[in-house]
Amino acid sequence: MENQAQRSPKRRISKDHWTAIAFLIPSFILILVFVYGFIGWTGYVSLSNYNSLVPDFSFAGLKNYIYLFNDFRFQADLRNTVFFTILFIGLVIVLGMGLAILIDQKLKGESIFRNILLFPMALSFIVTGVVWQWLLNPSTGFNQFLSVFGIQPKWYTDTTILAGFEWGSIEFGLPVAIIAVVIAAVWQMTGFSLAMYLAGLRGIPEELREAARMDGASEFQVYLKVVLPMLMPITMSVVIIMAHISLKIFDLIYAMTGSGANFVTDVPGVYMFETTFRGNYYANGAAIAIIMLLLVAIFIVPYLWSSRKGDK
Amino acid sequence: MFFRLILMLAACSSDSAKEESGDSDAKASDGGGEGKVEIFSWWTGAGEEDGLLALIDLFEEKHPDISVENAAVAGGAGTNAKAVLATRMQGDDPPSTFQVHGGEELNKSWVAADKMQPLNDLYEANEWMDKFPEDLIDLVSQDGNIYSVPVNIHRGNVIFYNKKVFEDNGVDVPTTFDEFFKAADKLQEAGVTPLALGDKESWTATQIFENVVLGVLGPDDYGKLFKGEIGFDDPRVKEAAEKFGKMLDYVNEDHASRNWQDSGQLVANGEAAMLNMGDWAKGYFVNDLNLETNKDFGYVPFPDTDGDFMVITDTFGLPKGVKNPDEVKEFLTVLGSVEGQDAFNPLKGSIPARVDADPSQYDDYGKDTIEDFKNANLAPSLAHGSAAAEGFVTKANQAVNIFVTQRDVDNFIEALKNAAGEL
Numbered sequence: 001m002e003n004q005a006q007r008s009p010k011r012r013i014s015k016d017h018w019t020a021i022a023f024l025i026p027s028f029i030l031i032l033v034f035v036y037g038f039i040g041w042t043g044y045v046s047l048s049n050y051n052s053l054v055p056d057f058s059f060a061g062l063k064n065y066i067y068l069f070n071d072f073r074f075q076a077d078l079r080n081t082v083f084f085t086i087l088f089i090g091l092v093i094v095l096g097m098g099l100a101i102l103i104d105q106k107l108k109g110e111s112i113f114r115n116i117l118l119f120p121m122a123l124s125f126i127v128t129g130v131v132w133q134w135l136l137n138p139s140t141g142f143n144q145f146l147s148v149f150g151i152q153p154k155w156y157t158d159t160t161i162l163a164g165f166e167w168g169s170i171e172f173g174l175p176v177a178i179i180a181v182v183i184a185a186v187w188q189m190t191g192f193s194l195a196m197y198l199a200g201l202r203g204i205p206e207e208l209r210e211a212a213r214m215d216g217a218s219e220f221q222v223y224l225k226v227v228l229p230m231l232m233p234i235t236m237s238v239v240i241i242m243a244h245i246s247l248k249i250f251d252l253i254y255a256m257t258g259s260g261a262n263f264v265t266d267v268p269g270v271y272m273f274e275t276t277f278r279g280n281y282y283a284n285g286a287a288i289a290i291i292m293l294l295l296v297a298i299f300i301v302p303y304l305w306s307s308r309k310g311d312k
Numbered sequence: 313m314f315f316r317l318i319l320m321l322a323a324c325s326s327d328s329a330k331e332e333s334g335d336s337d338a339k340a341s342d343g344g345g346e347g348k349v350e351i352f353s354w355w356t357g358a359g360e361e362d363g364l365l366a367l368i369d370l371f372e373e374k375h376p377d378i379s380v381e382n383a384a385v386a387g388g389a390g391t392n393a394k395a396v397l398a399t400r401m402q403g404d405d406p407p408s409t410f411q412v413h414g415g416e417e418l419n420k421s422w423v424a425a426d427k428m429q430p431l432n433d434l435y436e437a438n439e440w441m442d443k444f445p446e447d448l449i450d451l452v453s454q455d456g457n458i459y460s461v462p463v464n465i466h467r468g469n470v471i472f473y474n475k476k477v478f479e480d481n482g483v484d485v486p487t488t489f490d491e492f493f494k495a496a497d498k499l500q501e502a503g504v505t506p507l508a509l510g511d512k513e514s515w516t517a518t519q520i521f522e523n524v525v526l527g528v529l530g531p532d533d534y535g536k537l538f539k540g541e542i543g544f545d546d547p548r549v550k551e552a553a554e555k556f557g558k559m560l561d562y563v564n565e566d567h568a569s570r571n572w573q574d575s576g577q578l579v580a581n582g583e584a585a586m587l588n589m590g591d592w593a594k595g596y597f598v599n600d601l602n603l604e605t606n607k608d609f610g611y612v613p614f615p616d617t618d619g620d621f622m623v624i625t626d627t628f629g630l631p632k633g634v635k636n637p638d639e640v641k642e643f644l645t646v647l648g649s650v651e652g653q654d655a656f657n658p659l660k661g662s663i664p665a666r667v668d669a670d671p672s673q674y675d676d677y678g679k680d681t682i683e684d685f686k687n688a689n690l691a692p693s694l695a696h697g698s699a700a701a702e703g704f705v706t707k708a709n710q711a712v713n714i715f716v717t718q719r720d721v722d723n724f725i726e727a728l729k730n731a732a733g734e735l
Contacts, residue, residue: 053425073710138566157568159717258512261568262717277395279706
């Protein structure tokens with residue numbers, strides 16, 4: 001009797017355990033094949049000579065990678081991605097947090113503001129791209145208005161590189177044209193970070209701020225010393241989500257500016273699509289895909305690592 | 313409120329676009345069966361879709377037992393369609409027949425990949441060998457085998473110009489490079505943009521470059537250049553690059569934000585004087601912008617290319633692995649017939665590939681071009697994939713894109729030389 005009583009709960013756990021595994025296995029296998037399997041296949045193709053419509057899987061070593069890193073267009077892509085990512089994430093965080101704090105001031109009509117600011121997120125990047133392509137077109141859009149003041153920015157057709165210096169075959173610096181794309185992307189994604197920060201602000205107990213005020217902290221100090229540190233996990237999540245969007249960005253650029261003159265608005269995603277499907281350089285395209293994966297991994301892996309440690 | 317409405321409309325239209333493309337995917341996958349011919353193309357624009365539908369109607373009239381499926385993929389001047397096609401061909405699920413530019417886009421890719429069936433017997437059965445120009449048949453042949461049937465011809469070395477702008481400023485329409493630069497200077501002084509360019513997609517600039525090369529080298533050496541018999545370090549290629557650069561001094565400043573239609577509008581409304589574009593621009597001027605040929609706009613061959621014909625031809629072939637090749641050949645027979653070509657081309661705004669089609673069906677521009685086509689030296693277009701393999705075209709487009717901004721002739725020649733390995 002005693003024995004059985006001890007065994008039965010144990011058996012129940014293991015039965016649940018097996019059911020769980022049975023339910024997980026199909027999706028586990030599917031992900032194994034269709035995500036990791038294909039990543040592996042892409043890696044394999046990127047090391048081959050498959051650079052025409054005729055498949056050629058002979059081993060090419062790092063030839064495709066070496067080609068890319070010596071290629072003007074790919075160097076420009078990396079430069080553009082770096083500046084796009086920095087500006088995009090920075091602005092989305094600053095604007096999202098700022099607007100969230102303003103909305104959190106218990107102002108009237110809060111939900112209207114929240115919805116207006118959140119709405120661009122419901123659009124696809126293609127729509128955003130088409131709209132902003134016209135708004136920031138040098139001969140239509142904002143410039144019609146700005147010409148009153150005698151300013152005529154060239155927006156995404158500007159080929160200037162700010163603070164540029166020779167680096168490889170390109171000029172490394174901030175491409176002015178990328179700012180136009182950043183504006184469109186920020187317009188679309190700020191609502192998302194706003195929503196996250198607003199949720200974060202609502203999660204901070206009022207007592208903590210009260211306590212700080214009682215201790216004589218000014219309102220500014222309350223935000224700087226109490227609220228901001230407590231929003232740190234939110235900021236981490238925003239950075240991760242925005243980073244993986246900006247590193248893989250394709251649709252916005254493709255719809256809005258294309259590669260741009262002198263490749264000032266080109267990104268690896270666009271290059272990958274064109275070189276693979278227009279030029280039939282399958283191995284080069286695969287190599288770009290792998291490099292993009294590694295770029296995203298730089299952001300994601302430390303995050304996963306720290307959240308795993310947090311779980312323990 | 314109004315703003316929100318716009319946003320919602322925009323969101324809706326993007327959704328419906330998605331649904332449409334989803335539908336065509338679903339349709340595409342069950343093609344190729346018995347009694348059915350699936351025609352794959354990127355003809356979804358105004359005139360070209362009408363032409364295709366007229367052709368399909370004609371075929372269904374003649375073969376009521378065979379149903380036709382129109383599997384057109386929109387967008388990207390064919391890039392999207394080519395991506396879908398590549399996936400299907402490599403997955404051994406080819407459409408019954410597909411649109412491909414005659415020349416290396418066909419020979420260096422699908423023929424080289426051993427995915428196409430020769431059509432010599434079809435040409436013999438229909439006695440087509442002397443109905444299409446010899447140069448054209450060469451363009452769709454490899455090692456003595458013919459691989460596709462040309463349906464239309466577009467000309468790439470045309471300058472369309474605004475008649476009123478030229479008259480008002482007392483400028484003569486240029487026929488040589490010297491005249492072009494003189495006219496351009498005069499127009500620029502008068503405050504008109506001499507040459508309209510919309511190179512948001514860089515092939516439009518590549519198109520100007522190939523025409524300059526044709527003008528400087530002539531049709532024979534132009535052909536040799538892309539066969540690898542003349543190097544890109546030839547001094548005449550350098551001269552062409554310099555002339556190309558000089559022409560770019562006369563283009564509109566916002567060229568990088570425009571596509572070719574937007575640049576056409578500059579000529580239509582008189583802000584710019586000239587546009588180098590394939591003659592599909594005529595269809596755009598006449599049908600979309602309601603302009604009148606020879607009254608609002610005129611046309612003239614690109615400088616120093618009178619008597620040459622930069623040819624862009626859409627052709628259809630027979631992929632290997634199609635289950636009903638005989639029925640597909642029936643379709644190709646209609647496509648290559650006088651009747652088929654005269655049903656398609658007047659609507660599409662191109663001229664027939666056959667030399668014996670009926671000119672009375674075509675407008676003034678068409679009649680002129682049919683006449684020119686008969687006597688001209690044909691040169692295959694680089695920008696449209698006829699002169700070189702797609703790998704080279706992609707790299708040439710990249711080199712041109714960089715050159716348009718940097719104007720570094722040596723760098724440009726070097727890039728073309730490096731890409732020449734892909735020829």
